[in-house]
Amino acid sequence: VEEERRRFLGGLLTLGGGTLLGAGGLAASLRSFTGATNYDYEGHGVATEHLLDAITPTGAHYVVSKNLIDPTVNIGLWRLEVRGLVERPATVTIDDLRRLPQQEEIVTLECIANGVGGSLMSTARWRGPRLADVVGLAGRTDPRATFLIVSAVDGYYDSLPASVVDDPGTMVALEMNGAPLPHRHGHPARILIPGRYGEKNMKWLSGIEVADHDHTGFYQRQGWSESAVVRTFSRFDNLEAGSRPTAGQAFEVRGHAYAGTRGIRSVQVSTDSGATWSEADLDAQVSPYAWRFFRWTWTPPAPGRYRMAVRAVDGTGAVQPDRYEDIVPRGASGYHRFDVDAR
Known part of the structure; x- marks a missing residue:
């Protein structure tokens, strides 16, 4: 799916450079459209000069997205809804998250589409509250809870075993390498689960539902792994x-x-x-x-x-x-x- 999208955009670029070359306005519009997409940075591995960096520079960190155009979130309007089998559903602001105890972890992320010997893998220093503390803003959870159904601003959705809440490294990341999350990495908040492929580390987080049932995720509906535990x-x-x-x-x-x-x-x-x-x-x-x-x-x-x-x-x-x-x-x-x- 991602490769087909990239070929489509590549075809548009070829068209813009050929047939539309004489139509300056149309060519400029096409360039503007392409600049608004993630075509220039999505799906590229880490450049050779950064392969041996223990911490990948933010601008060199791999990016994969399901979107043609990624969302740009207004942090003043953004809210995170924590609901479901909880004591009291909560609507959480970015300031609420910042007031929680913050932890910092160095975590490697790898795309599930990273081939043998591939470079769709990077490591960054992430900072934010523990996922357990974020869910805790809604009070106690029902003992019947077995899954977290998570959703994002761009319509992405997935489910996670409720047990990941207790994993010490699992967090809602607000910062990457000492700065607020960039838009392409999920500003203002993303799920971070060490040891799972990137598809489980949801960007542009907007909802957490504590549930007693699974909800097949976006990529799982296309045949990808449900657990997404990284392989050696x-x-x-x-x-x-x-x-x-x-x-x-x-x-x-x-x-x-x-x-x-x-x-x-x-x-x-x-x-x-x-x-x-x-x-x-x-x-x-x-x-x-x-x-x-x-x-x-x-x-x-x-x-x-x-x-x-x-x-x-x-x-x-x-x-x-x-x-x-x-x-x-x-x-x-x-x-x-x-x-x-x-x-």
Whole structure:
């Protein structure tokens, strides 16, 4: 769906640059229309120069949206409705949220459409009240509650297990990297649930209903995972297909791994497509909810072709599966593999 939308806009751009070139007013209108959409930033991964940043700069953080044009919310008029199986439904303002105790967490977000070795993943410093405290503004919840049905300004909707309220890292984020949430990241408030794919981290939050039933979400109706728990991921950051390291010369291989709240226990690198493995060194953990960077010094013994592969072991001891799976329905899986030619 997202790719079809991007192709459509790309076709409009081609039309504007060709057929409409002589009609200056129409071409200008088309450029204005395109500038109002998220076409120029949506669906792009993190740029190469930021892949090794422990905290992704806000402007480089990946963005994926279901919208052609994202909402711009008037914070003075915005309200969050907390309702359902609660003691007293509450209409909450941004000031109400700011008065609650604030917590700060470094959390990695990954798009469920991130392919093997992809870069639709970023890490930021998020700040806001705990989700439990926000729901608590409506008083006690009914013991029959099993789900939170969440909704957004742009019409997006989803449901979450009510148990996520008790997860210590789950929050309603109001800030990103020390500044108020940008519009494209859900201003003024978004759900943040460490360890779940981006589709569960709803932007432009407008409603929380405490319920005793599930409500199939926007993307789940299209066949995507309901739980959206991230799968173990690893990739090379400074090597790619066609790289040409020098034989006999030490080269520091860099990359990162992520397994959500399970954490990363170790990363292993292979130069023979997984026939043998070597342990990489892990950088210090920046957060229990964030990716982990690794480094491994490799000296190619001779000129020739090497089949690189990387895998991670999560905090439970489970090894990242080798078998390739595409992104649908529950996120991609498999080793990041490619050939390099030592010269």
